[in-house]
Amino acid sequence: MESRSxxxxxxxxxxxxxxxxxxxxxLLWKFTADTLPSSAALWPTVHAVLGQPLVLVLIALxxxxxINWLKVLEYADLSYAQPITSLSYVTVCAFSAFMFxxxxxxxxAAGILCIFCGVWLISQxxxxxxxxxxx
Amino acid sequence: xxxxxxxxxxxxxxxxxxxxxxxxxxxxxxASSRKYRWILxxxxxxxxxxxxxxGALQRLDVSTAYPMGALSFVSVTLFARWMxxxxxxSRRWSGLILIIFGAILIAT
Numbered sequence: 289m290e291s292r293s294x295x296x297x298x299x300x301x302x303x304x305x306x307x308x309x310x311x312x313x314x315l316l317w318k319f320t321a322d323t324l325p326s327s328a329a330l331w332p333t334v335h336a337v338l339g340q341p342l343v344l345v346l347i348a349l350x351x352x353x354x355i356n357w358l359k360v361l362e363y364a365d366l367s368y369a370q371p372i373t374s375l376s377y378v379t380v381c382a383f384s385a386f387m388f389x390x391x392x393x394x395x396x397a398a399g400i401l402c403i404f405c406g407v408w409l410i411s412q413x414x415x416x417x418x419x420x421x422x423x
Numbered sequence: 424x425x426x427x428x429x430x431x432x433x434x435x436x437x438x439x440x441x442x443x444x445x446x447x448x449x450x451x452x453x454a455s456s457r458k459y460r461w462i463l464x465x466x467x468x469x470x471x472x473x474x475x476x477x478g479a480l481q482r483l484d485v486s487t488a489y490p491m492g493a494l495s496f497v498s499v500t501l502f503a504r505w506m507x508x509x510x511x512x513s514r515r516w517s518g519l520i521l522i523i524f525g526a527i528l529i530a531t
Contacts, residue, residue, distance in 0.1 A: 314489050321480035330474075337477070377490045384486040392486060395528050402525030403493045409518030410496055416510060 430482030442498030444468035
């Protein structure tokens with residue numbers, strides 16, 4: 289019993305961390321993209337990316353995200369975990385309004401709600417597990 | 424071409440690349456030899472996707488670009504159906520239609 293409630297607790301922390309890392313990653317990515325030169329040319333942009341230390345922080349964040357996500361999947365089904373982490377659509381939106389002053393119009397809010405419902409529906413479709421291949 | 428339109432097209436491109444990358448990773452799981460070739464191709468595609476998404480973020484709000492990135496669910500499903508013959512049930516199709524509708528709402 290105790291170990292079961294412990295895994296439940298770990299799952300909750302893992303899911304919260306997944307949403308936090310998703311949100312932080314997107315905000316930092318946007319912040320980094322805005323520091324790059326706006327020229328459409330590929331090579332000056334690549335050069336600027338390599339010279340931007342924030343890119344390393346971003347890569348480290350994605351590494352943490354991957355490790356945490358694999359940990360979450362040890363405790364829960366993908367179909368349970370995925371719709372919960374799609375809450376990050378809401379948190380990214382809220383923080384982008386707060387930090388970058390992005391405007392959230394009604395159409396955008398409705399679109400995000402639609403996408404959230406779509407992800408939830410997808411997670412409800414039944415997986416086909418190939419037993420023959422796993423042997 | 425307006426910056427917004429270019430940004431939206433870059434998101435569509437990123438999502439399409441993501442679909443191909445996921446197909447490569449799935450191929451690596453089923454391959455009996457030379458798995459690493461598929462993984463390498465998948466990783467290269469993910470790098471291309473990151474470049475394209477960065478370009479999108481330079482032109483769009485992150486509150487526009489990030490939810491529209493859910494279009495990758497659409498491309499993953501289409502590529503999985505066409506290239507891997509994975510079955511797609513009606514719930515999944517309805518979910519995808521909702522995502523496309525949501526992305527259109529955000530883009531306009």
